Amino acid sequence: MISFGRAVGDWLDHRAGIRKVLQAVLYEPIPGGSRWRYVWGSTLVMAFMTQVITGIFLWMAYSPSTQTAWESVFYIQYEMYGGWLLRGIHHFMAQAMVVLLAFHFLQVVWDGAYRAPRELNFVLGLILMLIVLGLALTGYLLPWDQKGYWATSVGTNLASQAPLAGPDIKKLAIGGSAYGHLTLTRFFALHAGVLPGLLVVFLTLHVALFRRHGIHARIPHRGVDQTFWPDQVLKDSVAALAVLAVVLGLAIHFHGAELTAPADPANPYDAARPEWYFLFLFQFLKWFPGEMEVWGAFIIPGVIVLVLFLMPWIGRTRTGHLINIGILCVLLGGAAALTAQALRDDYYALWNTKDDVLPKNSPVITGRYEASERFLNAKVEARREAERVIELARSPERIPPTGALTLAYEDAYIQGPKLFQRNCAGCHNHVAKSKVTEKLQGTEGEKDALLRSAGLNEIDVVNPAPTAPNLAGLGSLPWARAILNAGKIADADHFGYKGSPFADGEMVGFVKDNLASLKAGGDLETAVEEIAHALAAEAALPQDSKLAQTEFFKNSAAKGRQYISGGLAGLVETGTSCVDCHKFHDKGDLGSAPDLTGYMSREWLMAFIRNPADKRFYGDNNDRMPAFAPHDDPKLNQLDDKSLGMIVDWLRGDWKRPEAKTSAEPPVIAGPIETH
Amino acid sequence: MKSPTNPSGPPVAIKRGNEPPPTRRSFVTAAAAVVTGTIAVLTPLGVGVAAFLSPLFRKSQSPKVQVALLDQVPDDGQPRVFPVIADREDAWTRYPAQRIGAVYLIRNKGEAKPTAFTAKCPHAGCFIGYSSGNKLFKCPCHTSTFKVDGTRLRGDGEVAPRGMDPLPVEIRQEAAKDGKQLASVWVEFIDFRTGIKERIPAT
Incomplete structure (x- = not known):
């Protein structure tokens, strides 16, 4: 048996040179030995693979059009055997990916792993991060439910304010002047085709350059030099399994992912919010009234992203490196504060009573309370509608050909x-x-x-x-x-x-x-x-x-x-x-x-x-x-x-x-x- | 020139530095290779991009819609919200009589014709609500606030870059089946671009 395996190996090696490839892949040297702190990149690759696999299976049941998108996601979530778990894993792994990206990025900056000759790879990494965020943004709309529809429509309306070609960009993104079939087909093509394709290309380059430069080993070395296989692979696999365990736990706890009522262009959803990791941007915009908004939506975020791209060059000196770390702390702290503020604004009426708020006689606080009340009421109403439409869709009469929105309208x-x-x-x-x-x-x-x-x-x-x-x-x-x-x-x-x-x-x-x-x-x-x-x-x-x-x-x-x-x-x-x-x-x-x-x-x-x-x-x-x-x-x-x-x-x-x-x-x- | 080959293995590449010197003929060959290859690759891409850009060449029109009867808008200065019902087309689907938006109608004492505001927020397109308690329009998304006349409560301090968008109003006389004349309110339902100071229809 062993000799047969060796024969097959020889045959393949003779024709495809696989031994050399395997050697290069598995026996990457790791100075100082394997360490837990090197796992982030691999967990990200694993997360991406999970998204590809679950995404393809979701694709087999998903149908992008305004009469079928919600309906097919409903079918996946409520009728397909194991569909809820599939959707839940895809949903929560997407969020895990954003978290892992943040860790990976932080570590690279902290360790100064962006310095020459790794600047280019740092840039590739940032491009990958933007692609992942793009995937998150496009995926949010695909269920065509109230939450995704209204949150994304706020986002694309912002895009129309982009300097120069804003309105045209918006039109191209949503396939016309209003949301409809073509918005879904385009977002789906981006989400399942263009962006993953780009991600694979950039990931290949990223890994290739990583291999070319070798791992940025942490000094001082803790132990003897090892190779990637098997010690680091074991650590990476354990970390990947841990990530999967968390994702599975969340998917099971929430029984898949939330599906709110079918998107209704005539029925605005007052509690439309982006995913939690974009909440800070949502809150940030509130600080830029009127025409200042272009600063909040484009110029400042644009400058921040540019600074991120320049970090390898800023960090060439020790002072520069400290500046980079300082910038990161400010950005992270700011994002955390903004997220907390957004949550406080939305849930203010839940955490405070009217009797506490009204005597303060402050228009700001009263306004915040009222806005929060509207948000909370809208959430209750949306939950009720979603449960009702799902109840009707699951009844023997099913969904009519005109779509689930008809169920709601009738x-x-x-x-x-x-x-x-x-x-x-x-x-x-x-x-x-x-x-x-x-x-x-x-x-x-x-x-x-x-x-x-x-x-x-x-x-x-x-x-x-x-x-x-x-x-x-x-x-x-x-x-x-x-x-x-x-x-x-x-x-x-x-x-x-x-x-x-x-x-x-x-x-x-x-x-x-x-x-x-x-x-x-x-x-x-x-x-x-x-x-x-x-x-x-x-x-x-x-x-x-x-x-x-x-x-x-x-x-x-x-x-x-x-x-x-x-x-x-x-x-x-x-x-x-x-x-x-x-x-x-x-x-x-x-x-x-x-x-x-x-x-x-x-x-x-x-x-x-x-x-x-x-x-x-x-x-x-x-x-x-x-x-x-x-x-x-x-x-x-x-x-x-x-x-x-x-x-x-x-x-x-x-x-x-x-x-x-x-x-x-x-x-x-x-x-x-x-x-x- | 034939490339040297190894009968039992892959073709042996010409070593770097051993390339034949460039000639006029080799330049033409290279140029032709680049041009034909580019055309072969870019043609389908161009066709694809052209199809992708098609939304830019479609213009949408603002429908004129009956939104209410004049009787439904007494001249008490109170904003009242009415749905805008019109046929809606979405690529290959036509939806008859859909709610495509909403308008607020306000008729002040003695006015013959109400003022109409679209309920779409000029900031990012959310639906503005009206709270009768403090007589203010409020957007649920980014808390822009407008007065009953549509102007921004805090002027440039609001997130919204301009006041609520007024729509052209027409009063038409309709004959009921019983022969009575009834005045109805029609608006031109213009979809304005959001997020900018000027009112520009989004076409």
Whole structure:
């Protein structure tokens, strides 16, 4: 066997001269013996190889276009066997590479390993560093998710300010005047073709020159001279394995890499930030207002990079070398300080409370707090959207050919709060008071998923000074109870909002006169509860659906309907009942109060928002609420039917509930929990 | 001239210093080799580069879009945000009726026509938000702040190099199906270049 191996070796050596090559590769002398401090270069090569290998396998599943990029990354992350691990390794190894580069660079400067004759190799190393940063930058966009899209778009917008050909550079980089298919194809070609190709070329030159000059051995030598094989190879391999272990740990801990919601050009992501190692640049830019920005974005970074390139020449003397080390310390310290500052700005509202901040009366601090609040809210919203789109994409209906963005656009759960914010939140607020969330266990995402499957809308859209009712829990059983509760009907969440003409209107008067002191267990109290059941049955919200199937509820609602239709008159002092003002099915008339037939059902709410001043609703008593879609011609309406439907569905908690993989029963939440 | 060969091994190179002296013919040969080789390599590269540069020769146009009904913009000086819906083309895909941006419309007391600002920040293109509490426009990315009239709160102290970009507004009368006349607000949705003091449309 050994002789056969030797024969093959001889054959190859005769034709390709491999022995000489192997000799040269493996028996590189290391004066003073192998050392741990020489491992950085090799770990970088290993990291790059990992990126090539994982990158090629990712490539086999990735499809760069605006309808398929997010979708294919979703498929890799959530459906492919081991795909999440593959993506996780690629994601975290990229970050490890940046860290290793920093170590490698620091060591070379510290040891003065850039001095003649190694200047050229130092320059090659810096070029390699820029290529790696380019790979990081282009890779961030490829998943085409909100985070990558908006962070990169800020970056390319900056590029358009580059002196001379800025706008043209931007156009070439993104393949047109706006982000789209060609941005992805170009970034992908750069990321998987041009930049790795250049990296291989420069890495080859870098290693070749390194071999030509020999290792820059640290003086004094610690031990006897050795060769690269096997001692240093062992140390390099152990270090490479350690790096891989850290990367694997991170990939497993985070279960792959984050995938935020599909990129939506019409839906800005307020928490768009670059990768952490570019955060200092992001923060640095804030110091350069207006036209000064070209200094922050190009001139100063350009000068710094130039100084880095000149380090071998600056460091020719001992003083020069110390200057280089000084420059590095300043740069690293500055970058660390800027990164810390960026994080403090973003998470300020998490680490400080409003009560701490407001008394300081400083516009800077208040501004920082508000900006941080926006950042944190945007993060929560983005997480929720991402989880929802992924939930929909994983449902048996899958992603439509138009892409995952369609899932988001057609979904009341995602669009509801945005539409409410735009169209309703000028007057109304939507602040859930029951906070079922706080009673649930698990991560924020798991809690949201439970609420979603239960049809409970606890997504707050805050209007700090509302001039209309709080619409959270609209039409639910607790809502119906509150309307019939003397203590609640006229509170700020219901008819007692600021400037309400209804606060001392007939309905409030009726409830206060008749229902203020109910005898516990008395006929009237039972009747009120039954009326609430009847109203909840008219609304038929998904959150009450489990309850509505019970015999108890059906009987109770049937009795409630009797009371509404006139039966209540016999129990109250005023001797009146609901149908004296309201219409309810075939009893009562329209004209003085809203129709209770189908009260808060989808159809009822749609018609109401179309025109609240219609005879069926508030008629002449309507308080300021605009008619959002009174015309037959949709062009003339403020709200189109689709948006209207989504607002209503969102308010009612009536969004699509994927049947797939329901591991746990949704909690039945009815009865004891009060919304208001 | 035949090169010396070694029958059992690789060709033996002519040793340095033993090259034949340059002649007129050898110069022409060298020049021809360089020129033909260069053409062979550069032609595909040139074609590739030309295709790569094609985005520079495409010009985009600013669409005129109906963004609101005049009734939706009462003359109370309050900024209101409206989506800009238009067809969008992306290379080979045409997306009908997409949100391509957003505008703020503001109508001050007694004004017949609202002022329109694009919601795109003149600094780096983020979407500017409006906080009604302190009546200020704020960009979430680099915290540029603008007053209700679109000017920068701290002038040149802001990160944004200019105030918010106003868009040309037109009021058009539309006939509803029921014959009533309704005024609608149209804007020319210009995409301005970001990060510079001047307002230059990005084409």
